[in-house]
Amino acid sequence: MAKGKKYFGTDGIRGEVGKGAITPEFVLKLGWAAGRVFSRHGRGKILIGKDTRISGYMFEAVLEAGLAAAGCDSLLVGPMPTPAIAYLTRTFHADAGIVISASHNPFFDNGIKFFSAEGTKLPDDIEWEIEAELEQLMECAPSSKLGKARRIDDANGRYVEYCKSTSGYLNLNGLSIVLDCAHGATYDVAPKVFRELGADVHLIGVQPNGLNINEGVGSTHPAALQKEVLEQKADLGIAFDGDGDRLLMVDHEGHTVDGDELLYILAKHLKEKGVVAGGIVGTLMTNLGLEVALKKQGLELIRAKVGDRYVMEQLGERGWTLGGENSGHLVCKHVSTTGDGIVSALQVLCALRESDQTLSQAKSGMRKYPQVMINVKLPKKQDVLALPAIKAATEAAEHQLANTGRILLRPSGTEPVVRVMVEGEDVSTVKSVCKKLAAEVELAVAD
Incomplete structure (x- = not known):
């Protein structure tokens, strides 16, 4: 959950269907609240898409009803990729886009995420406005002011042509x-x-x-x-x-070729074409091997917090073009406003075609460092990184690696655990250091 916000996390609102905020009642009011806010900033035309999970039908209906009650029109495109909603929101000059999806989660989860009129993540100030409206009594607009809904029949074809x-x-x-x-x-x-x-x-x-x-x-x-x-x-x-x-x-x-390796292929190719200069934005979880490989290409790696929202923020602040996560969420800002799996795949294929290499050959310039992660359960909510014993244990582990690796302790944002991650050149050393450090952390949090 984003700091200070009651409902919005780093990528919208997500959870198990029927629980918390992922209920028909809440999403109805969310649609109304969002409609109230968006109509203040534009004409009140909202584009809605979804993935294929069964609860999408239900949430599409209540979102449409909530928006109509606030006086907003809905454009319905049905099952479409999240980045397609970002693109179509721009091309239809809508005031916002809404995606009903829980991404890589199982079918019993779902979520709501928003795009701005420019096809980017919703700014914090708009999310704050929506949360403020959610605290108000829901009132229906007069019948003469109610919103309408219509389906966009050619949305699929439009997005296919865009990707190509x-x-x-x-x-x-x-x-x-x-x-x-x-x-x-x-x-x-x-x-x-x-x-x-x-x-x-x-x-x-x-x-x-x-x-x-x-x-x-x-x-x-x-x-x-x-x-x-x-x-x-x-x-x-x-x-x-x-x-x-x-x-x-x-x-x-x-x-397998993961997001870090794909970033390397893209960075090398786009630097040669003059599209990428300065550096690449990764995250705290980006493999050290990518950082080493990029240095050889004369490119800097900046690590953002985990989450595509933070990658986008760093790209915007630095005026850079390329970034992403090892999960495969890649952002190619020279062709898209958001992470897009199809578009990113095509960019990789462009690199392979123009270099006349196989995927295996193209990734060979980067050697992934062995990485081990152990989750340590927390008995209570606490700032574990500030504990003197953990600081001392981390410093000792870094000394043992002797500048041949990297250590990351990261409290989970969704679970009562702290993730202990160690990566380095030698796999046996990495395993040993991670196991020892995790044991020290477990002992420290138990006191």
Whole structure:
């Protein structure tokens, strides 16, 4: 949860359906509150999209009702990737976009996230205004002022053409690709994009039933894609998450290529083209191997807090183009306003085509450092990083690594745990240091 806010976290509002804020009653009022705020800042035209989970139908209906009660019109596009809503919000000149999705979470979770009229994350001051309205009594606008709703029938085709255009209509003739759409929001548009660009496309995770989103497939479950790439003898595989803003790739040998490695491929390629200068924005979890590889390319790595919102903030502040997370949420600001799995995948394919390399060859310039993480449960909420015993243990662990690695202690924002992460050149040393430091942390928090 974002500091000081009652409902909004770093990426909207999310949770288990039927509990907390993820109920029909709350989302109805959320639609009304958002409508009240957006109508003050524009004409009151809101675009709504969703992923494929079954509760999306329910929340789409109540959001539409809440917005109408506030006097706002709704444009409904149905199941579409989250970044598609960012793009369509801009092209339809809507005052805001709303996505009904819980991203890579299982079907029984859902969430609501917003985009500004410019297709970017909603500014903090607008979120504060919506939270203030949520505390007010919900009052329906007069009948003559009620909002209307209409479906956008060509939204799918518009987004497909947009994705293709970001790659300069890249020619993928002769390339064999396996796409894993996680039974999620990319199940329809992604196959069209890659087939229309000429690729020979094999599909998994394209039969959503409302209950199977992210189940054993998608970017968080790469085994299915690895198996299919090897069986099809494909050149590579691409997996998206449930709402289509993340990706993971698999090379022809069945090895996964994560967000850090994809960032390296993009950074090297875009620097050679003169698109990237200065540096790249990663997060606290970005592998040390990427930082080392970027230095060899004359590029700096800046680490933001975990979360694409913070990556975007750093990119904006520094005027940089490229950033992302090891989860595969990549931001290519020269072609998109937000993280977009399909667009990012096309950018990687551009790099491979123009360098005449396989995915395996392109990632070989970066060596991932071994990384080990142990979660230590907290008996109570406390500022563990300020404890003298933990500070001392961390300093001792850093001394043991002797400048050949990195240590990160990060309290979870959603669970009562502190994550102890160690990475370095030697895997046995990393495991030993992490185990010892986690034991010291566990002992310190128990006192």
